[in-house]
Amino acid sequence: MLRTAVASAAFALLALAAAAWLTHDFRTWTQEGARRYEVAREPVPAPSVEVLVPGLGERALPDLLASEGAATIVDFFYTDCRSVCAALGTAFQQLQARIRAGEAGAARAEVRLLSISFDPARDDVDVLARYASEMNARADTWRFATVADARSLAPLLRRFRVVVIPDGLGGFEHNAALLVVDPRGRLIRIFDYDRIDDALGFARAIAAGGADG
Helix, strand or coil: CHHHHHHHHHHHHHHHHHHHHHCCCCCCCCHHHHHHHHHHHCCEECCCCEEEECCCEEEEHHHHHHHHHCEEEEEEECCCCCCHHHHHHHHHHHHHHHHHHHCCCCCCCCEEEEEEECCCCCCCHHHHHHHHHHCCCCCCCEEEEEECCHHHHHHHHHHCCCCEEECCCCCEEECCCEEEECCCCEEEEEECCCCHHHHHHHHHHHHCCCCCC
């Protein structure tokens, strides 16, 4: 009986240690929570991939994110999505309105928006341009992009901890959030897509140098 008790205690300690490691000392129990904790603890530089942007052509993603000294709120989507992407689109429309209202008369841009499609086979530059028009996106505030080479998509998604799984019906299941990237092109914070004011406030603080990335 004593041997059984000792073995049980040892197993419990091992399980506790494993749980602590998997949850970052019990700070989070979910994969999404772990992603957010890791990004907040250590900024993630954008990978050196080429993206296609309507109106701009081919650009290196780090250069695009670091242009104009602005912080960028990024989301990942695909144009044929009719579920969470629709909610993301609405959130970005609201963000665009807030950004433009806040920057009226400002000397320089503080925050920009970037929507990156993870469906390059269907979302080419022309499709993205039409979608941007449908969303009433203003190019000086909200741009769209997709990878220039489909082989660079997987590394991009891994770097930003975006999970995309084919749903078997021609679409995708994916995690959705507002990713705040600082003016140096580093992912530094992740917010739920319904926390647009928090994401925008944080992005503005980063652009102004008022938050530590």
